[in-house]
Amino acid sequence: MNATTAVTVRVPAKVNLQLAVGPARDDGYHGLVNVFHAVSLFDEVTVSAAPDLRPGTAALSVDGDRPDHVARVPLDDGNLAARAAALLARETPTATGVRIHLSKAIPVAGGMAGGSADAAAALVACNTLWGGGVSRTRLLELAADLGSDVPFPLLGRTAVGTGRGERLAPVPVRGTFHWVFALAEGGLSTAEVFAEYDRLRPDAPQPRLDEELVAALAAGDALRLGAALGNDLQRAALSLRPGLGAVLDVGRDAGALGAIVSGSGPTCAFLVGSPDRARELAAALRDSKECADAVIAHGPVPGATVV
Numbered sequence: 001m002n003a004t005t006a007v008t009v010r011v012p013a014k015v016n017l018q019l020a021v022g023p024a025r026d027d028g029y030h031g032l033v034n035v036f037h038a039v040s041l042f043d044e045v046t047v048s049a050a051p052d053l054r055p056g057t058a059a060l061s062v063d064g065d066r067p068d069h070v071a072r073v074p075l076d077d078g079n080l081a082a083r084a085a086a087l088l089a090r091e092t093p094t095a096t097g098v099r100i101h102l103s104k105a106i107p108v109a110g111g112m113a114g115g116s117a118d119a120a121a122a123l124v125a126c127n128t129l130w131g132g133g134v135s136r137t138r139l140l141e142l143a144a145d146l147g148s149d150v151p152f153p154l155l156g157r158t159a160v161g162t163g164r165g166e167r168l169a170p171v172p173v174r175g176t177f178h179w180v181f182a183l184a185e186g187g188l189s190t191a192e193v194f195a196e197y198d199r200l201r202p203d204a205p206q207p208r209l210d211e212e213l214v215a216a217l218a219a220g221d222a223l224r225l226g227a228a229l230g231n232d233l234q235r236a237a238l239s240l241r242p243g244l245g246a247v248l249d250v251g252r253d254a255g256a257l258g259a260i261v262s263g264s265g266p267t268c269a270f271l272v273g274s275p276d277r278a279r280e281l282a283a284a285l286r287d288s289k290e291c292a293d294a295v296i297a298h299g300p301v302p303g304a305t306v307v
């Protein structure tokens with residue numbers, strides 16, 4: 001193998017269109033119905049062979065436009081991309097040590113699964129670098145071992161996750177939806193938000209897929225989709241970060257078709273009807289000073305792709 005070969009994979013963020021959360025299971029996880037939707041905020045993960053490092057170990061570097069987010073990315077073996085490389089190396093005889101560079105645009109600890117996206121991208125990038133020996137089915141299994149959110153960015157587009165969110169089935173979508181994301185100062189811990197959910201909802205029912213949401217997606221109807229968006233973790237995220245209520249209000253008052261916390265938060269997601277409306281809503285959010293920044297994206301977009 002050529003030690004200078006580098007592979008770059010582009011991978012999208014997600015927003016949860018429906019996040020229905022059941023009671024805590026015996027293993028501590030929660031049964032979910034989790035409708036993932038991949039949006040056009042992308043991280044890039046570049047891997048190159050590092051013959052000076054032991055096979056399966058990684059040296060990490062990171063950059064990105066937002067220094068406060070970049071500073072929160074761990075550069076040790078706790079990084080999900082490094083864990084992905086180590087896991088894949090265990091079943092790849094040609095595995096090398098790797099340098100992994102993360103170019104971050106997905107908010108960190110923002111409820112948009114940036115770490116999971118990087119792990120999925122690292123699986124694809126290392127599998128390509130090391131000769132592509134591991135099947136896509138097996139990559140999806142390894143992804144599920146890394147985290148509940150890691151399989152989805154391998155698929156991209158729109159999919160429903162059941163179990164703890166890792167068992168995926170594609171959901172048909174017509175057309176393109178337009179989004180604005182309000183970024184927050186600081187992140188929220190997913191585990192803490194689920195714990196707050198348990199405190200607030202000790203009697204949670206079993207989660208069920210919202211058929212109205214599925215119909216709105218199939219019809220490409222943004223008005224119907226906006227009304228059907230739902231996130232059971234939103235109350236918990238608002239309880240831990242009450243200021244998010246004002247962010248959601250700004251978006252609603254500015255005409256968003258739907259306004260929700262993205263996953264475990266604290267990023268807030270706003271559905272609008274067109275790119276022009278997205279620009280207007282992003283400006284209203286920035287002017288309000290209720291959030292750190294606002295970014296525009298569209299979905300669905302493809303999953304992890306070698307570029």
Ligand SMILES: C[C@@](CO)(OP(=O)(O)O)[C@H](O)COP(=O)(O)OP(=O)(O)OC[C@H]1O[C@@H](n2ccc(N)nc2=O)[C@H](O)[C@@H]1O
Pocket residue numbers: 016019028029030031032034110111112113114116146147148149150163164165190191194262263264265
């Ligand atoms: C909430 C969601 C919605 O898509 O994502 P984020 O919004 O944080 O990105 C996911 O369920 C997060 O998935 P992920 O971030 O991969 O979580 P994991 O590493 O599997 O688990 C982290 C912790 O979250 C809690 N957890 C996660 C998934 C699940 N179905 N039930 C849980 O209770 C557990 O406390 C677990 O220890």
Ligand SMILES: Nc1ncnc2c1ncn2[C@@H]1O[C@H](COP(=O)(O)OP(=O)(O)O)[C@@H](O)[C@H]1O
Pocket residue numbers: 072073074078079080081102107108109110111112113114115116118119187188190263264265
């Ligand atoms: N590659 C990575 N990028 C970002 N965060 C990572 C990464 N690897 C591990 N982490 C850790 O995962 C935590 C959750 O980050 P992230 O996946 O961005 O958010 P969320 O789980 O809210 O979607 C971060 O606080 C960070 O400590």
